[in-house]
Amino acid sequence: MKVAMIEDDIELAEILSEYLKKYGIDVTNFDDPYVAISAMRIEDFDALILDLTLPEMDGLDILKKIREFSDIPVIISSARSDLSDKVIGLELGADDYLPKPYDPKELEARLKAITRRRTKPPKEPDFKIYKNRREIHFKSKPLHLTPAEYEVLGYLIEHQNQPVDREELLYACENLSENASEKTIDVIISRIRQKIGDEPKNPRYIQSVRGIGYKFVP
Amino acid sequence: MKVAMIEDDIELAEILSEYLKKYGIDVTNFDDPYVAISAMRIEDFDALILDLTLPEMDGLDILKKIREFSDIPVIISSARSDLSDKVIGLELGADDYLPKPYDPKELEARLKAITRRRTKPPKEPDFKIYKNRREIHFKSKPLHLTPAEYEVLGYLIEHQNQPVDREELLYACENLSENASEKTIDVIISRIRQKIGDEPKNPRYIQSVRGIGYKFVP
DNA sequence: ATCGGCGTTAACCTTTCATTAATATTCGAT
DNA sequence: ATCGAATATTAATGAAAGGTTAACGCCGAT
Numbered sequence: 001m002k003v004a005m006i007e008d009d010i011e012l013a014e015i016l017s018e019y020l021k022k023y024g025i026d027v028t029n030f031d032d033p034y035v036a037i038s039a040m041r042i043e044d045f046d047a048l049i050l051d052l053t054l055p056e057m058d059g060l061d062i063l064k065k066i067r068e069f070s071d072i073p074v075i076i077s078s079a080r081s082d083l084s085d086k087v088i089g090l091e092l093g094a095d096d097y098l099p100k101p102y103d104p105k106e107l108e109a110r111l112k113a114i115t116r117r118r119t120k121p122p123k124e125p126d127f128k129i130y131k132n133r134r135e136i137h138f139k140s141k142p143l144h145l146t147p148a149e150y151e152v153l154g155y156l157i158e159h160q161n162q163p164v165d166r167e168e169l170l171y172a173c174e175n176l177s178e179n180a181s182e183k184t185i186d187v188i189i190s191r192i193r194q195k196i197g198d199e200p201k202n203p204r205y206i207q208s209v210r211g212i213g214y215k216f217v218p
Numbered sequence: 219m220k221v222a223m224i225e226d227d228i229e230l231a232e233i234l235s236e237y238l239k240k241y242g243i244d245v246t247n248f249d250d251p252y253v254a255i256s257a258m259r260i261e262d263f264d265a266l267i268l269d270l271t272l273p274e275m276d277g278l279d280i281l282k283k284i285r286e287f288s289d290i291p292v293i294i295s296s297a298r299s300d301l302s303d304k305v306i307g308l309e310l311g312a313d314d315y316l317p318k319p320y321d322p323k324e325l326e327a328r329l330k331a332i333t334r335r336r337t338k339p340p341k342e343p344d345f346k347i348y349k350n351r352r353e354i355h356f357k358s359k360p361l362h363l364t365p366a367e368y369e370v371l372g373y374l375i376e377h378q379n380q381p382v383d384r385e386e387l388l389y390a391c392e393n394l395s396e397n398a399s400e401k402t403i404d405v406i407i408s409r410i411r412q413k414i415g416d417e418p419k420n421p422r423y424i425q426s427v428r429g430i431g432y433k434f435v436p
Numbered sequence: 437a438t439c440g441g442c443g444t445t446a447a448c449c450t451t452t453c454a455t456t457a458a459t460a461t462t463c464g465a466t
Numbered sequence: 467a468t469c470g471a472a473t474a475t476t477a478a479t480g481a482a483a484g485g486t487t488a489a490c491g492c493c494g495a496t
Contacts, residue, residue, distance in 0.1 A: 399445065405444080
């Protein structure tokens with residue numbers, strides 16, 4: 001297991017690294033948060049141990065920055081026992097909170113726990129297609145879709161993550177005329193977005209791919 | 219939503235309470251299991267979050283005691299990642315198991331999921347088919363149906379929730395000619411709807427599926 | 437023969453929804 | 467920033483689908 005650590009207390013960092021190495025946990029410490037962030041963009045770590053009490057930069061800001069590009073498990077460690085930090089940290093997606101000083105053994109246990117948990121995120125998808133019912137459910141509730149909307153959304157979902165161009169949709173959908181204008185698609189997409197509450201500015205599910213068409217991201 | 223929690227780590231309890239309150243979940247924590255049990259005999263909670271690793275009393279025993287008088291949904295949370303605990307807990311009627319440490323977001327999601335699941339009281343169906351008598355009863359009263367109406371309604375009921383297209387009905391019903399106009403179906407549906415008091419605008423039981431036909435929803 | 441029940445069709449009205457056009461907004465390259 | 471193109475949104479329209487009623491005609495029972 002390869003773990004990143006952001007800790008400015010070099011001595012503490014070394015103690016922990018030594019200890020964790022004995023349990024097969026490889027720790028790379030960064031005393032400079034910015035270096036850490038750059039490194040994490042390139043290299044893949046299994047977890048991050050983040051010290052909140054850093055000079056120069058606030059630990060929570062670092063977490064926020066990291067969350068912009070990674071959902072790596074994060075354990076926050078801090079000498080501040082400030083409750084609000086704890087709350088904010090967990091909200092930003094930290095997985096655990098460890099007040100200093102702590103027993104290395106505990107850190108090891110939590111690392112193990114977190115990475116174990118990571119391997120089983122069984123979450124219900126937001127969209128489900130019930131072909132035999134001719135229904136699409138969104139967050140467990142059926143959507144009221146017109147035939148064309150049903151077909152378009154269904155097709156996008158089945159081709160999730162890949163951009164589908166408008167012409168393809170016109171041909172794929174029974175309820176769309178093949179020689180209809182491609183603008184028709186735009187109108188239908190707009191109505192679907194309204195029904196699922198997707199804001200076209202920064203849409204969560206149906207994203208427009210400029211020059212091509214649309215793609216569904218689950 | 220009002221939730222009870224049995225957790226001896228007061229600090230963790232407070233974090234979770236704060237977090238869940240923002241999502242409209244009211245948490246009452248008990249650090250003493252016995253107090254909790256007494257309270258739950260009196261007050262009505264929507265769910266219980268139970269920490270297994272308690273002093274004095276084993277969490278599983280508590281669950282057993284609670285099950286003697288309540289079938290409240292229970293989420294077990296535990297630092298023990300012992301599998302047998304999980305099994306026993308779920309056998310005793312816990313609805314979910316959440317290993318510590320966990321993300322409050324996940325707890326929230328599971329709470330919502332569990333209480334949503336809870337709302338399904340099994341009830342007597344409004345329609346019953348008596349094949350031998352060739353009758354269909356609606357709310358315990360027999361309907362006066364013509365042979366074709368009986369067949370169509372019966373077929374729809376037997377294929378409940380799935381849209382049945384008109385052609386299929388023409389073929390399935392002895393009393394309908396296979397080469398009759400599909401409009402015939404519409405007329406028969408209209409008559410059935412009148413007999414069961416289903417308003418075609420926003421129908422409760424027989425819904426039209428545009429481009430296909432009709433579907434019966436129980 | 438005649439009658440009544442019932443499936444069928446025709447005619448007519450209402451509703452739905454894909455489509456187009458028109459307008460506003462956003463995006464991305466320069 | 468600026469411009470042109472792509473996308474978003476809204477309203478209008480018209481054709482198709484569904485809903486309803488009345489009348490027709492087939493067929494078995496009287």
